[in-house]
Amino acid sequence: MSTIPSAECPDLPEPPYYAVIFSSVRSGDDRGYVAMAARMVTLARAQPGFLGIETVREGQVGITVSYWRDLGSIAAWKAHAEHAIAQRLGHERWYERYEVRVARVERAYSMGK
Amino acid sequence: MSTIPSAECPDLPEPPYYAVIFSSVRSGDDRGYVAMAARMVTLARAQPGFLGIETVREGQVGITVSYWRDLGSIAAWKAHAEHAIAQRLGHERWYERYEVRVARVERAYSMGK
Secondary structure, three states: OOOOOOOOOOOOOOOOOEEEEEEEEEOOOHHHHHHHHHHHHHHHOOOOOEEEEEEEEEEEEEEEEEEEHHHHHHHHHHOOOOHHHHHHHHHHHHHHEEEEEEEEEEEEEEEOO | OOOOOOOOOOOOOOOOEEEEEEEEEOOOOOHHHHHHHHHHHHHHHHHOOEEEEEEEEOOEEEEEEEEEEEHHHHHHHEEEHHHHHHHHHHHHHHHHEEEEEEEOOOOOOOOEE
């Protein structure tokens, strides 16, 4: 649900926080996709509880992980009116299949040179 | 930590289960990487508690999510002798940076046409 070209390796607070793992296979029907995906990233960033996003796409396949402060923030974003339209178009047009997993991040560590 | 070319959208059991989200930026030093990454996927699949893996790479940036039955399976895999060598080489050679997040998947839903 994003077009930013690469993972940001966002700096996040200490766990716990929440991740939404969105794994998708695109349908090949891209009408309206790029503009909507960019809009959704902009909009997500403005939501209360949004912490960060990283996304990678390889051909038709993508993984986007967005990070949120709590389940309430995720529920509010899922119910957002504009996002609901995007979800419906995603379902009907842009994706061949997708899976969404909501997960509580319990531990995190990183290496940066 | 993988070279399979696309997300598998693995069929997983009902939550709860665990996800390891591995976000990486490669260094450009690929010596030995491809063989090791393929070996690690083969080895991971053989571990007790392994449920599935999906990985996407776009240039130097990648997101790999592996799924596990419980935290014990993840700890055992992290401590596996061959995997420990791969982790050390990853740290020293293959990755410019990476972040690892261990998360408990609480909810999942999918759409497949």
